[in-house]
Amino acid sequence: MxxxxxxxxxxxxxxxxxxxxxxxxxxxxxxxxxxxxxxxxxxxxxxxxxxxxxxxxxxxxxxxxxxxxxxxxxxxxxxxxxxxxxxxxxxxxxxxxxxxxxxxxxxxxxxxxxxxxxxxxxxxxALLTAALDEWRGAAFEEFGTRAWAQRETARIAELRSGAVELLAETRLQLGRAQDVIALLDAHVGAHPWRERGWRLLALALYRSERQADALAVLASARTALVDALGLDPGRQLAALERDILRHDPSLMLPGDEAGRDEASGDDATDGTSILIRTAALSARTGTRPQIESVAALLPVLAASGSVRVAAEQRMAAIAAAEELGDPELTARVIGGFDVPGVWTRSDDPAQASSLVAAAERTVAALPGGASDRVRARLLATIAMETRGTAGRASEATEAERIARRLGDPALLCFALSARFQQTFETTGLAAMRARIGGEIIAVAVDAELPTFEIEGRLVRMQALCALDDIAAASAEADLVDDLARRFDRGLATVFTGWFRHTFTGGPMPAAGPEMAGFRIGLDDLARLTSAVRAGSDLPDGDFGPYERWVRPLLLARSGRASEAQAALDHVPDPPRDLLSEAVWSIVGLAAIDVGHRDAARRSTLALLLAAGERAAGSGVIDLGPIAPLLADLAAVADTGGDTMFVALRPGSSDTKQLGC
Incomplete structure (x- = not known):
């Protein structure tokens, strides 16, 4: 361990x-x-x-x-x-x-x-970038008012602020002014008293051929310092303003070409700079408009493929909104990110946890007169970000109820997307997900919401794989690819590419930089399950988060039965997500190979409700029909006539008798 x-x-x-x-x-x-x-x-x-x-x-x-x-x-x-x-x-x-x-x-x-x-x-x-990537919120966030935490949080906040500014200074030395703008945009708003941040941001803007914006930043710094602290700007800020007005050559790096990032060769039209420049142009009046304008652009940025950048900026916008102490503004920022989710493993569990905590705080702080639409978006966000846990179905259901009452198609699609993420309380729920996907498609087509239509078709594609209707799943994949081309939604084709690789003999998709929660460990898991279906030797590999469930089977098939037995003794239940049936099948195969009765019983109980399905609900990993595996498991799990009664659905009085 x-x-x-x-x-x-x-x-x-x-x-x-x-x-x-x-x-x-x-x-x-x-x-x-x-x-x-x-x-x-x-x-x-x-x-x-x-x-x-x-x-x-x-x-x-x-x-x-x-x-x-x-x-x-x-x-x-x-x-x-x-x-x-x-x-x-x-x-x-x-x-x-x-x-x-x-x-x-x-x-x-x-x-x-x-x-x-x-x-x-x-x-x-590189060191500072890695260090700052560790932050997913304030240190000891939940316990910020406790004495033990307060003794540390001020020091840690100062440590982070100093690191941000040193990183900005370093990137300026390396000729990466555009990256400095992205880094400092939220920083100066959160720490208006730190003159170094204002100075570095203004210099970065000037080196990007944005003299007017650089001077506007220095004017904002002066206002912030005078209004908040009663202090005049220091000599370095005043000198920078004077040098910008005189176009002093010392402000540029030797050989620097304004408007172009020397270090990367990229021009200043990437998603991040578009986001910041548009937000700045539409938000000259104050902090609240700037936060709202950034938040409005984030879903577009995420849907177009810049998931990581959008996620980082989203957390910064939420933190800034919370600092203003306006729960309705915070609710609009959190709930406005109505980006659908198709994969049930989070790209960043720590960040997702911080988002859920912020949404819960905001729900509790909303005034009595807050709109139901705002509340529904917060509830849907909570259900969406706790994906694969099956523990937030009530929030998703309440958001869906409100959306139907309001007749809001975009909100309904978002709520249905959140409900999809919570349909993993048991295995065998592919038909339910197919219905949810179908409704998302119908609502999205009628309301001209192409991003949600793509999501609905991907959800149906996955569910149809589990229902063993590969021809219908392939038709959905074709429609997704057409929509992705028309509306520039490249991330969607990652899912269809995997589907074709697994079910129709297509090439394995190349790993991309986004969607870490989808990618990590999946390549080697796909190779292993392909070998299982083919009856060939199992390849070892880096299975990432799936390691503890794969290892017993690898040990069993390599002749190390006693080690496989020991591993099965301690194997936990897998996460409740799109891969539940496949992962339980892997555990079941290991139990069959070494005759592990308890693991066989657990696998049988978990898979019984999916007896009519295929272990392929992800549209990525396939282990074939589940019924034959259950028949093999029954022999290992046999208890000499004891009978177990397993509820077909939670809360149902219907039962199925299983002789084990």
Missing amino acids: STPLIRVLGTIGADIDGVPVQLTKARHREILGILVSARGATMGTSALIDELWEDAPDGAVGSLRTFIGELRKLLEPARAAHTPPTIIVTIGNGYALRVPPDAVDLWRAEDAIRIADAASAKDRE
Whole structure:
């Protein structure tokens, strides 16, 4: 079992081998945050109790020990009973976190920033970029009002701000002025008192042949400093303004060509610069219009393929809106990103968690007179961003109900998209997803919403694969490709390319830079499942988040039955998502190969509701019809006549009798 990777820059959480640890209790998250803030030092029991409770109750010591014990099990799920913990260790009358420095996002960021100071410009740029990528929100975000967190958050915020400005300075040295504009646009709004940020942004604009915008930034800096702090701008800002007005040659790099990024050779028309320039032109009047104009452009940017840039700017816009203390503005920013989702594994789980937390805070803070439309978009966002958990169906259903009542087709498509993401409570729900996809198509065609029409057809394509109607799925794929060409939606063809590779013999699509949650581990998983269907030797590989479910089968097929048995002893339930049937089938095959009765029983129970389907609901991975596998599993899972009753659907009184 790998060392947990711990996150505190945003919502506190942890992953083990790419799978989120279910830290459902706030006390678990807070204890982990406190121990991270201690940086490996021992926290005494009494000190921990003082941090956790303002007025410690009777039995606080026992409660703390219970929380520590539960947290240890979550962080070391494979640790054998009666063996000492290695992650949260007991030292004297206290506890300490024992993980490598690179296992905590904050520690990695601090190390990279420290090393960057002495590095060359090129290496410094890479180190600082990696460090800033660690942030998914404010440090210890959920516990920002707690005394232990407040002692750290100011220092960490200053660390990040300094890193942003040093990175901007470095990119200017490297001739990458356009990247500096993208980096500093949100930064100066969030930190208007930091003159260095204003100065670097103005210089970057000037080097991009945007003298008027550079002077406007310096005027904004002067206003912000005078109005907020009663301070006149420093000498460096005044000197820069004077030098810009005189076109001082010293402001340009030697050989610099304004309007062109020397480092990359790209002109200043990429999605990021279009976003920032358009937002700036439409938002001269103040912070609120600027935030709203950026938020309005983000869905277009994401749908056209710039997913990563849109995601980064979205988080910056949400943070800026929350800082203004206007929940209705924040709600419009969060809910305005009505980009449909087809894949059930998040590209960035930590960022998704931060988005959900922001949406939940905003729902709770909305005034009584807020519109139902705004509330519905927030609920749909919560359901969309918790994709593959099947735990937010009520939010999606409520958003759908409101959308139908309002007669809002765009909102209805978004709500149906969110409901699709929550249709994984059990296996065997492909027919339901096909119906949802069909309704999205009908509404989107009538309302001329091509992005949602593409999503609806992809959802139907996936569901038809599970329903073993490959011809109909292929027809949907053809329609998606036509729409993608007409409306410049290149990401959609990634899904159709995979479909054709798996089901019609097409080439394997090349891995692209976007949609990490879709891509990581998928190539090797596809090769393995193809070999399973062909009955050939199984190739090993990097299976990313699917490793723990694939490994037992690889061990079994390589003659290491005892190791496969041991791996199956501890294999967890796979995530509830588009690959549930396929992953449960892989576990079932391993159970059959080594005769593992418990794993066979679990696989049977999980797959029974999908007995009439094909393990192909993703449209990417295919393990063939599920019924024959269930027949083979029944022999291994046999209990000598015991009978299990399995509900066909949650909440249904109908049952199916399974002799096991």
